[in-house]
Amino acid sequence: MSSYEENLPDAASVAVVRTAELDRLRHLTCQPGGEGRLIAVFGEPGAGKTHLLSALVRDRQWTVLPATVHRCARSDREGTMNAVRKLLRRARLSSERQRESPGVTGLSRHRPQPDRELVVIEDAHLADERTIHELAGIAEGTPPPLVDVVVSLRPRQTPEALTEAVSLTAAFGRTARIELAPLSDEQMLAMTSVPPPYDLRRRSRGNPFSLRALQALDHSTRSGSDIAVAPFEFTVLTEVRGLTLNEHYVLNAAAILRSRFDVELLAEVAELDALVVSAAVRGLVRRDLVRVEPVGALFSVRDEVFGTLLRRTIDPCWAARAHQRALHRLSARGQAGTQLGFHLVSSLSRVRASELAQIVDASYEIMETDVAECVSWLTPVIAEAPVSSEIGMRARLALSTAFGRIGRMTESRDLLFLVHESGGLMDPLVLAEQVASASMVEAVLSQDVQTLGLLNEHLARPDLRRSPVWPRLVFARGFRTTMLGRMPGRAETEQALQAARDGRDDLTAAGLLGLRSLEATFSGEVDRALADATAAGEMLDRGPEHLVARHLECLFVVALAHLYLGCYVDAQRQVRRGVDIARHCQRIFLLPALLVLLSESERHLGQLEQAREAANAAIVESGPGNSLRHTQAVALKSAAEVWMQPVGSGRARSLAQQALAQQSPAQANVNGSASIAALTLARCAWLDGDPAHCVTLLLNEGKGSGLRTIPVAYRNTVWEMLCAAGMDVGMPLDGWVRSSQEHARAVPMPHNLAYADLTRGHLCRVRDSLAEAAQCYHDAADRFASVGMGIEQCYALGQEARVLGELGHADRSSRTARLAAEMAHRSGAATMLDWLGRQVIDPVPAELETETGPVEMFGRLTDREREIALLICTGMKRREIADRLTISMRTVDVHLTRIYRKTGVNSRMELALATRRKASGHDYATRF
Template sequence: MGREAEFARLAQVLDGLERGRGAVVEITGEPGAGKTQLACGLAEQAARRGLPVIWARAPRSGEGPFRVFRDAAGPVSAAETSDQAAWCELIRRRAAGGVLVVDELHLADPASVELALRLVRSASAHSASARSAPTTPATPAPPVAAFVLVLAHRPRQSPPALLEALDLGVRTDAIVRVEAGPLDVAAVSALLDHWHRAAGAVAAGAEAVTDGTAAAVALHAASKGLPGYLRLLVAARFDTGLWPDRAGDDEDALLREAAPLLAELGELSGPARAAARAAAVLGGTFRPAEAARIAGLGARDGLAACAELVRADLVRPAGHGRHLAFRHPAVGQAVHADCELPFLLDAHRLALRIAVERGAPAPERARHAEHLVHTDGPTAARVLAEGAAETVTRAPALAARWLRLALDALPARGRGLRERPIWELAHCRALIASGRLTEARALAHHLLAESCPRAAGQAADESARLPPHLLPRAYAVCAAAERLLCRYEEAEAIARTGMALLPRPLPDVLSAEATELVYEYGLVHVLRGTHDRIRPLLREAARSRTEAGHAASTALDVLIAFCDVLSGDTARGAAEVARCAALVDALPDGVAGHTPDVLTLLGCAELYLERFPDARRHLLRGLDAATGGAQKHIRADQLLGLTMIDQWAGRLDEAERRATEAAELARAVGTPDVVTLATAMRAMTLVWSRGRRYAGHAVALAARAVDTTALGRGWWATSAISLLAHAQLIGGDPAGCLRTLLDGGGGPGLPEVQPAFRPSLLALMALAALAGGDLGHAERLLTDAEEDAGRLALPLQWACVHRAGAQLRSARGDHAGALELFERAAEGFRTGGLPVQHAWTLIAAAPVAAAVRGPAAALDLLARAEALARPCGAVLAVEEATRVRDRLAAGPERAGLPATGHGSADLHSALSEREREVSELAATGLRSRQIAERLFLSHRTVDSHLGSAYRKLGVSSRTALARALGPARP
């Protein structure tokens, strides 16, 4: 998989052999790149063609010359074994007319290398003579039959003479070089799927990592695209959150898969093997002197052993200062897994002592303490807790592991009781950051339960109770777990209970724990859609000084600014967001990474304020801080914000990719509301990128997602519902669009919709009402939209309102006024950097332009729209431009109607009996509820049949429906 080009080149070589032309093929690449697999593939192709195949492989042990070719040569006499020319002639005769594969040539003895070079020269000369000979039937056959010589080797370990000869052959076209490079992500994904379906140990490991594109991307990056390392990682049950400190937790499977690698290690000298084990204990990059000390070698012997490891390409120079590292982290982890337990205990204890002497950072010390918790309990536990505190941002899964080990190492009584509650809460935070929300919630509830007053007669375990000053943090952690699991009512109740512990009014100086609780309380209200209730409390907290530091104070300011923008207070919010952006930009990456949700809130506030470049910059910075297994829930939020920006900016492929990844992450951590919104965003993106034929499928996809969300659940639900309404209107179901927005937005006026987006959604409802033929309702909705847009003063919201107003004026017959509003809307979308919406507006304006300025003006608008839409991949806009152009070409009487390409009788017959019955009644002017009563159907069933008829007939209003049915109507 992923080697199609390489195998095509090898097939060409075999084609030449069948025509009597020999060749030399060099297969080169990194260890684990699949060189042997390519050679096997070539051998299989040759065997299927009936060509003989001989294998020669360099043995890892043995003495005497020509060891590589002994099996290939077959029985030879004693006289022949010492004569290189005789060996060469013998091998040529044995390989004649077939394929000779020499694998692992970099391990060959000098005599075998010389023989290989002689064979290269012989085969190259034969190939050159065959190419220069005339291709006529009278051409005599060469004196010796041609053959294909395949040499597979690792360049780093091959002797210089061999490399020089092969390079010269490649430059002169005498040698075909096939390089086994890294696989791309698509090939890795296909390979994982293949292993998952296949039987065997690797497939069992693959089951846990083939759950989506994100897993394939992570494994591709970790393996560097090399299939050998990919197999090791999959066998170990790769865990993104632990990488690169650990490949996974299945060491037995890792050892089974690493058997060839461990055999390679077994061929080293005793000191080199000891140095390799010591290097595996040190992990990452290591100093040769420290490896020698742990291996029990002197300085000179230790350096010699490390030099042997470099020659064997097990370790390589890394960075500056003469440090070394295993050629791939999985190699070191396989070596570590192969070490005996007594050695590991002593080696890690010594490595920890060395790290302390050197003043190594806490995470490096914790890697050694992890192996000592059962022997050096409390001491190792404190080292682990220190390491977890420093690594929780980058690798929260590793931090959670270390904290669990530290807690288990503490005694039940006596020393360590003061640290336990602090470590328990830190463990909860690490679990949340690594996406293990259910586990974090259970632990947080347990901590709070143990700290509650006991009923009469129940004994209290004082060691399990949290100190009073930590209770606000415990409530904050518990509320965060509930919030991220989309249990907003529970989260709000828990946070409110914790807030009751704080004095009111708030003190002049807030503790770090109290600041954390206030911040979490605010986040809960934001996601519940009740942010207006929390704004006074947040402002009160902002006036206090916090002991949590500058980063926490900045986070509180960002939350307040976000609430201002979300509430529609754009005048105050715009100034506050600008001030907060300056504060956040001044934070170093390490500090900003501790609060990646702040970057998300800031980016989304800027998105609502239509400051797209700033929003994209902050969301991308937050995404960088939440890489790997860190902050999966926050990463999903950031991806959703970027999806929206990319969709508006016309980067539709990127938007679909981000929405898919966000949904995968949300499913992994168990946040259903995020899955809903990501699915709805992807559906809307696909409508634009795949066209009207996909609209029905996209509407169904979005509808299924929204069906899983209880209406009125706050920000996530209303955002997803608005996307479903957009898809419904584009798909020809205006009644469904209206119903969705009314149900999901809290009724007329959309009180539960974010004010920052309300004007555009009211404008969308106006268009849906207009499509349903209710001009009066459309005008009332548009008036409300204009009032809201005036309060917000956001250009893109005004552009949406202007576009809806233009269509309403056009329906009233005011084409000149409509064209003016279309132009204002188009200019708003152009300056805002929304090419797809700009194109959609130009297309909608084309019929009006034809009526006011003539057909040429309309065609110019359509050409401009297509020029905008095509680079974005907006198929829907291109299709619509084509339809409008066809309608304009059909004449003025058809200018306002969709081009159908069929007569009205054909259209009538395209409908089902029930769709035809509903459509005919709708065309007479009856409303859906009246039709439902007449046909004894439900209101929803009528709307469903009507929407299906709209899509089949290519219309979007009842007036157009009546015209499309034409004389076929009774």
């Protein structure tokens, strides 16, 4: 196995992830012209300015005009400044320059050739006053240079004169200003061969130096070796070089206090006079080592990673005494346990049981906001307290919870079994709660069953049956069963639901209602399932964020119930809230699963771009230890690309094949990633004109026309695809249509009924009952519109347009196709637009003009009806409209019925499109 250091290449060999900024630099420095310009690259410390500029310099090293690089430093400032000024003076006085450049070889022969010299000045904010004045003059063009000058600057340390000159001239195009924003998740993953987990990416805040330093610190903690951290510590020591003795003490005290401290507290910890500390703080602020908080006269060390590395360089004896002084002073001020925990852990030279208990209590408090900090606090506690003691058991259970939340399931499970097997006197309710939590984390991350026996053992204990934790245990077992694609027992769920209601545990009751809704859905009791899902959603809506964060699995189940019921808008709303809470409260283990559900709900709603982005996020968040969610995310991304990809690109096919190659054959799962990928491949084959291959793929995946191996939620979709492809091949459709009709009758949800209408329309076309087929397709489009499935509605309208054309109704066919094309264009469905263009004689334009203009009032509508119609067109739902206008949903429905009758439209989507047509001057299909 290769070492950590071998997997981290040196800075010169790391790929440049800021490709957009590098391309812009290349473009700016290769433009022809007689004058040069100043190019200012602004970025926070560690943002990658040096790495970016070194890539630019390497590009020019084989050309006839290579770059000249100077770095400003406090140690040799005069020599560096003289060299810079000499070069700038020679460039300004030169009246001629080389215009012809011979052919070059090497890396740069395929790139634009530079037209003038390039001067790169790193850390220009450290330049002396005279050089800053010259750089400001270059920015203002007095006189204009004959070279390009690229400077790297830190925003907080750049002198005001240079900042103002760059800002003013950049507004008029004289100077180029490039801001290095924080890296995105994709850029951070591409930056290093060691994929950083979500926790490190969040703590780094998109800063490349901080991310690599955190990776090194994490490796150091796990391996016990400090070799990987040494280069980053040296960088910090270089940063603080040149400070006075008092400034060193004040900066060390600031690193001990970390954030939100005042001068008085800083003076107490540094053991210096307040006036001396105040003067030192002003100097540290100027050097951006300490920053001023926006509220109050408070200060913080520059950032978390800088403070962590700085603390590692402080004398440990002085640091321990400083932590003690900070602890006493903060205790005297009455600070909370979360403020004292860090200092308690850092001053454990003399271990006291009361202090260990304080650390464990504080770790439970901070776990909701910073799991990494919680882990760092509890790790030394379990080294001091044996597992047989009460503090040792509490600390190990808390650490097990923390490890589970960030997805380190193996360590979480080991600690849980260690406490269970210790036989110590532990609160059975606390242990049972942790067993339930660990079991649900295990169900989300994998299909292991190592904690299932422990969960069943606790469920069988009679003393826990009447306890408040018993409904949570029942939900945990039902959650595990659901994640495997099976349904829990109804009787036990009913008993636990009643116990949760009696105990006023609304969030656990919501989760149990979600389980009951799923069971009713697959039993065909749609009305009861919808009522349970709606009641569960209302309970979650009433729950505050901190409580929902502790029961995020309940939100997941309720969102899954809405998804299977076809209530995609409600599912999307719940999942978006869950994703926000998971990120904010660091429930990392559930984040990929929530993003998978978000992608699926948005794809059904026709929001293809958002669905693809959610799938991309799920791919990023599902690291190497969560291959199940990674496969599902790739499959869902392929499903979003089917109608969205450019015609003939093959992206969807490639992604689907990748998902099928990664699919684990062990068991099915709740999201059915293999079925999604197979359906994507089949649809791609059908769109490419190979319906026979489409039928073969679907039958192989479903192991026959009964589709027993296809998840229930996708069976009607597959039957419709079989009918569409079989119609093109000339195969008999009766069996597939019959199966689809039976499934729709068994589970009569709008989208199932819509797919059944499509299959019946295909059968009518085969039997030459074209008028009946057109009506079936129209009914399917209406049903899809009722649940907001825009892309499926486009597909049904396209089928209707084709049949209308075969009936000879060219005008109606063209109008229907154009309606579908407008909807597809709004969803960015390029392949759908191409397919729609093949369904009618008159081609549908691939790109529609943007419609603008004031929306005229609807002449035949009342004021209230006009108001509701406009709110519908802005995307508001019926419940939101009722809340905004302070009327009941029944009143909204009555008004909507009158609006549809007066305007001649049949759905909210048609109403929005008709409004846009009216704004553009088109009057067809409307009666406004």
